[in-house]
Amino acid sequence: MSSNTTGYKLTKADFQQINRRNLLGFQAGWNYERMQHSGYLWIILPQLRKIYGDNTEALKTAARTQCAPFFNTSNFLNTIITGIDLALEETDGLDSLETVASLKTGLMGPLASIGDSIFGSLLPTIFGALAANMAMQGNPLGIFIWIAVNIVVDWFRCKQTYIAYDQGMKLVTTMSDQLNAITDAATVMGVFMVGALVSTNVGIVISAPIDLGGVTVDLQHIANVICPKLVPAALVGFVYWLLGKKGMTSTKAIFIVLILGIVLGALGWVAKG
Amino acid sequence: MIAWWQILLLTLYAGFQIMDELHWYSSAGSAVFSGFITGLVMGDMATGLFIGGSMQLTILGVGTFGGASRIDANSGTLIATAFAVSAGMDPEQALAALGVPVAAILVYTDILGRMANTFWGHACDADIEKMNWNAYNVHYLMGAVSWMLSRMVPVFLALAFGQPLVEAITTALNGDLAWLGTGLTVAGGMLPAVGFAILLRYLPVKKHVAYLILGFVIAALLGTAFTSIAGISGDVATVAGAAGAEIAGGDYNSLSMLTIALIGFALAYIYYQQHQAAPVAAVAAGAEGDDDDEL
Numbered sequence: 198m199s200s201n202t203t204g205y206k207l208t209k210a211d212f213q214q215i216n217r218r219n220l221l222g223f224q225a226g227w228n229y230e231r232m233q234h235s236g237y238l239w240i241i242l243p244q245l246r247k248i249y250g251d252n253t254e255a256l257k258t259a260a261r262t263q264c265a266p267f268f269n270t271s272n273f274l275n276t277i278i279t280g281i282d283l284a285l286e287e288t289d290g291l292d293s294l295e296t297v298a299s300l301k302t303g304l305m306g307p308l309a310s311i312g313d314s315i316f317g318s319l320l321p322t323i324f325g326a327l328a329a330n331m332a333m334q335g336n337p338l339g340i341f342i343w344i345a346v347n348i349v350v351d352w353f354r355c356k357q358t359y360i361a362y363d364q365g366m367k368l369v370t371t372m373s374d375q376l377n378a379i380t381d382a383a384t385v386m387g388v389f390m391v392g393a394l395v396s397t398n399v400g401i402v403i404s405a406p407i408d409l410g411g412v413t414v415d416l417q418h419i420a421n422v423i424c425p426k427l428v429p430a431a432l433v434g435f436v437y438w439l440l441g442k443k444g445m446t447s448t449k450a451i452f453i454v455l456i457l458g459i460v461l462g463a464l465g466w467v468a469k470g
Numbered sequence: 471m472i473a474w475w476q477i478l479l480l481t482l483y484a485g486f487q488i489m490d491e492l493h494w495y496s497s498a499g500s501a502v503f504s505g506f507i508t509g510l511v512m513g514d515m516a517t518g519l520f521i522g523g524s525m526q527l528t529i530l531g532v533g534t535f536g537g538a539s540r541i542d543a544n545s546g547t548l549i550a551t552a553f554a555v556s557a558g559m560d561p562e563q564a565l566a567a568l569g570v571p572v573a574a575i576l577v578y579t580d581i582l583g584r585m586a587n588t589f590w591g592h593a594c595d596a597d598i599e600k601m602n603w604n605a606y607n608v609h610y611l612m613g614a615v616s617w618m619l620s621r622m623v624p625v626f627l628a629l630a631f632g633q634p635l636v637e638a639i640t641t642a643l644n645g646d647l648a649w650l651g652t653g654l655t656v657a658g659g660m661l662p663a664v665g666f667a668i669l670l671r672y673l674p675v676k677k678h679v680a681y682l683i684l685g686f687v688i689a690a691l692l693g694t695a696f697t698s699i700a701g702i703s704g705d706v707a708t709v710a711g712a713a714g715a716e717i718a719g720g721d722y723n724s725l726s727m728l729t730i731a732l733i734g735f736a737l738a739y740i741y742y743q744q745h746q747a748a749p750v751a752a753v754a755a756g757a758e759g760d761d762d763d764e765l
Contacts, residue, residue, distance in 0.1 A: 224492040226594065226613035228587035235594040239610045242603065252601055260598045272492070321500075322669055323731065325526055329502045330727040332523035335516045337506050339727075343497040351494060382742035387669070388678040389734035391530075392685025395666050397693050397725065398527055400659035426690040432660060436667035447532045448541055448574060451664050455570055458657025463649040469562065469659045 201255040202290035205247045207283060212362070215240055216355040219276055232269035237301075241279060248287055255291055262294045270305035271312020273354060277368065278304050280361025304369065311376055316350060319383045326394050333398065399429030402470030417470075428467075472512075472556045477629045479511050480548060484625040485618035487544050492617065501525040501543040508548045512555040520561045521551045524658060525569055530665035542580055545621055546573025549628050553636040562658030563643060563651055568636070570661070576624055583620030587613045681737060689730055696725045 218240040226235040238245075238260055245263075249256035270278065278301055285293040285300075324346050328339035361368055407414040420427040440450055461467040483504075491499030498507075505522015509515040529543045550569030554561050559568075590612045597606040643651035675682060710716065 220494045222493060222611065222614060225489075225617065226587055226591060226610050227492070227584060227617075228591045228613070229584050230588045230591060235591050235610050235613075238594075238598075239607070242606065246603065251603075257598060257601055260601075261595075264594060264598055273495075316495075318669075318672060322530055323734075325497070325500060325502065326530060327727055327731055328497070328500075329523035329526035332502050332505065332519035332526070335519055337515070337519060340497065340500075340503055340506055343500070347495055347497050351496075378742060378745055381745060382738045384673055385678055385681050385741045386731075386734045386738035388673050388675065389681040389685035389737055390731060391666050391669050391673070392682040392687075393689035393727070393730045393734070394527065394685075395663070396686050396690035397727065399663045399666070401656060424687070424690065425694040426686070429663065430686060432663045433666050433670070436663050437670050440667055440671050447529075447664070447668050448577070450668070451528065451541065451570060451661065452574070454660050454664050455566055455657045458566070458660040459650065459653030462653035462656025465652075467656050467660075469655050 201253075202248050202287070203250045205287070207244060207247075207287060207362070211244050211247070212358055214243055215276065215279065216358055219279075219358075220351060220354065223275065224272055231267045233272075233275070234266060234268045235264055237268045237275070237279070238264040240276075241283065244283060245286070249290065258291060259286070259294060262298060266298065266301075268301060268305060270309045271316065273316040273350070274308040274312040274357070276354060276358040277308060277361040280358045280363075281365050281368075284362050284365055300366075307369075307373075311373075311380070315376075315380055315383065319380070319387050320346065320350070322387045323383075323390055326390055330394065330398060395429055395433050396426040399426075399432060400469055401428055401432065401467050403428055403466070404468035405466040472552060472629055472633060476511050476552070477626065480508060480552060480629060481622050481626040483507055483511075484545055484548060484621040488617050488621045489614060491544070499544060501529060501547045504544040504547040505551050508551040509555070512552055514555045517554050517561050518547075518551040521554060521565050521569060522547050524562075524565050524662060525550075525573075526665075527662035528570075528665045530662075530669050532665070532668055540577070541570070541573040542576035542621070543569075543573050545576050545625055546570060548625060549632070552629055553632065556633065557636045557640045559636070559640045559643075560651070560655060563654040566654040566657040566661065567639065567643070572628065576621070579620040579624050583616045586616040590616070681734075684737070685730075685734060688733060689725065692730075693725045 223236045223240055224233060226239065227233060241263070242260070245256060245259055249259055281300060281304075282297050285297055289296075324339075324343040328343045331337070331339035364371075403416040403420060405416060407416060417428070424430075436450060436454060439445060439453065440447075458467075462469075487499040487504060489499075490496055497503055502519070502522040502525070505518040505520070505525065506515065507518070509518015509522070512518065525543045525547045529541065532540045532543075546569040549572045550564040553559060553568055554564035590609050593609040593612075594606055597603070597609060643654070670682075
């Protein structure tokens, strides 16, 4: 045990406090300069005060090392780093700070990409789209399904703090294999759902009046014979292509489609369907 | 008109939703929930659900694409729903004419809030040097105030002072500018395509293109079939009613997305099992090959 700690051992109440602070305010201090730097310290500050003793130089050094550098990771997985960090600081005190600093910089990138793809993208795709689809038919049930899923996710976010504290770095290596398989399977469902949603939620049909020497051609009918919902698929394909252009952002794409819709709709070439 | 208590509730929700999205993430900070709650407050849940749902689909993949600033879909939905109900605007027009522009403009108050927090970040640094932990807590939590104000102030201003403007727009769209109204309705129907395209850019489409086709075709065929059946059953009921006959038939609803999602889940599960099995089989084969050496 290092001489600069009080020898305090973290209890269940400590972890509950960390999880509470994490779920209620981890990103409150997010800013452009160093992003989650002050939040990382804020959720473990009470515990650091116990580990190093209040108003000691050691505490000041530890707090400074945690708060000063840039930090940004997935807000769904950040407590994995916190758990590993606390296990180290609790036993080695200030001597561990160098390891902790490299741990934070080393893990924040990989955890951000895992967390963003699963919790920031896949779950919102599958359950957000489900909720949205049901909502557009006037049914709020999908929203409550999504809330239920997120309660499970939040439970998991609390659980992982304990697991990370117990297992340390071992967790990161064992986790990555399992997660890869699950993420891959979840992408299958994500892609499938996008396909289904394109056909049900892009509501347009061709209404352009085409007159070939007295014979009117119903383009929408022709499209329907090829495949139902062909027009929505073509539109999504167009926007997909558009997004591959250099300098294109999602906001620009939204406005291009908005203007395109107004023009085509006003001309009467495309109608709501 | 929007009553004062409606403005108050919606402004409070605007502050709450950003904290939800940043922290506990219950999905109460999503566009579809924003539409739901605004619809309830305004007394027209269906309109809110429709606008919220459309907006949710429009921004499906936005959070992950390119890391650029993202439009504030929640506040956009809130404003669009509130005015769609109070000014009697068509929901699709409200989405395109109010929801998207408001969401895009509010990117700037979001940036303002994040910049203000840089100041509080430095205050926190100073508190550490003074070892003033109470001040650290206060300065840290001031960040939450910047976040909430970045949503609450614009939403309040729009709700409190936007009514005459929105009423003028609605009148124009139903009168001289009817062509624009038609265009906006079509644009509202097209917008979800952007969300899907963004997602496809992000997901490994090339690898999983078979599942994309499956999802599309299954939903397209079933969706068309269900709509047709519902149409026919309506006709049959009318004819039967006119003839005084009574017909026994099923209860025809539109296509249930939840069931489609179950097919997707089954496919994902099969995929998972196959890709779990592969390494195990390889190990088993390897073990057999090693048998001679072992014995």
